[in-house]
Amino acid sequence: MQFGIFSVGDVTTDPTNGRTPSEAERIKAMLRIALKADEVGLDVFATGEHHNPPFVPSSPTTMLGYVAARTERLQLSTATTLITTNDPVKIAEDFAMLQHVADGRVDVMMGRGNTGPVYPWFGQDIRQGIPLALENYHLLHRLWREDVVDWEGRFRTPLQSFTATPRPLDGVPPFVWHGSIRSPEIAEQAAYYGDGFFHNNIFWPAEHTKRMVDLYRRRFEHYGHGSADQAIVGLGGQVFMRKNSQDAVSEFRPYFDHAPVYGGGPTLEEFTEQTPLTVGSPQQVIDRTLRFRADFGDYQRQLFLMDHAGLPLKTVLEQLDLLGEEVVPVLREEFAKQRPSHVPDAPTHAALLAQQQEQQEEGVSR
Structure with missing residues (x-):
């Protein structure tokens, strides 16, 4: 089981003092947070x-390359x-x-994003979002x-007689997670290739997340990659902790009430x-996270x-200390x-790499 953090990299005004960090400050903060994740023993840092x-x-x-140079153990992802x-060619070569x-400490999460205007900025049509995701990944899969x-x-x-460079390390492409919160076509795509499925369920009730994860598991088994409970599942979550829940x-509360993604909605x-x-004590975070297994089955990230x-x-650094010292060790054990x-x-x-070598040896022995 891997435990880690992800950042969306928002530049948001602190509602308690009215201060807004500069872009430079926010980028440097994300880098410090990634290094702190490594220091406290987390497994993964992912950036949006x-x-x-x-x-x-x-x-x-660019960001993950910097973090790679400053760490030795942390898995780097998006x-x-x-x-x-x-462009799938650029993704293939960059990663x-x-x-x-x-x-080799790299994997990648494919997604369509949550910002509609990005499509025309890069010469695409949002109405083709699903077909783009399917076709582009098919090409990327082949390029690697x-x-x-x-x-x-x-x-x-x-493309004619095209070779993406450099070739994947040891001939092993980065593992791919397909991220989606609402599109069954993406869960189907992940299952078809035997890739991972990540449901970033931070805004969704458990019933919705369960439907998406169960669909992926069933189709993973249908395509012959293993039993449904062997499918590779990742989940998102949000926490804020202090020793005392009150x-x-x-x-x-003021951060929740004024955040662009929360403010004006539910309490x-x-x-x-x-x-x-x-939002509560470390023990409350432990108890809530352990419930994810009951809701969605055994999962990997x-x-x-x-x-x-x-x-x-x-x-945030104080939160990471609590996560690394009091929460994750208990979750690992449980x-x-x-x-x-x-x-x-x-x-x-x-x-x-070991799996690939085993398959090659089996092929030779036959």
Whole structure:
């Protein structure tokens, strides 16, 4: 089981003092948060991709390359790589390069994003979002596995005898998670390829998330990749903690009430009841997260959103100390106790390389 954090990289005014960080401050804060995640023993840091204010992470591989150079263990990922508006050729080459820089500590989450205007900015039509996601990933999948590719599709110019460089490290492409919160077509795509499915359920009730995860699991088994409970599932979550739950609620309330993604909607109490947002003590976060297994089955990756809504860097670093020292060790132990032996761990480069070598040896022996 992997535990980590993801950042959407929002630049939001702190409602308690009216201060808005600069873009430079926010970028540096994200880097410090990534290094802190490594320091406190988390497994994964993932950054989003956005091309519009108030967000700053427009170049995830640049940020992750820096983090790779400053860490040795942390798995580097994205909270969304825009498969619809990025050229699959550029994705193939950028993430293969990052693989080499990071000695394989790289995977990637494909998604369509949450900002409609990004499509025309990159010459695409939002009405073609699903077909773009399907066709572009099909090309990307081939670019990482075939040394020479001929290609013709609907949404980009043809390729003739094209080789993406560099080639994936050790001939093993980065593991892919397909992220979606509402599109069954994306769950189907993840199942078809035997890739991972990530449901960032931070705004959704458990019933909706369960329907999406169950669909992916059924189709994963249908395509012959293993039993439904062996499908590779990741989940999102949001937490804010203090030793005392009342202190957590009191401190977080102004950030919740004024955050662009929350303000004016349900109350903090309503939102925590209806979604995975947990505001309280470390034990409450542990109890709530353990319920995810009961709702969605055994899964492989849990990422938390912790640096949003204008929270100052000092506060986020304190949150990470609590997560790493008091929450994740307990979650590791409890999830491990309950996990059946046939349920796989989250894929890593080393595991995928070993699997590839085993398959090659089996082929030779036959």
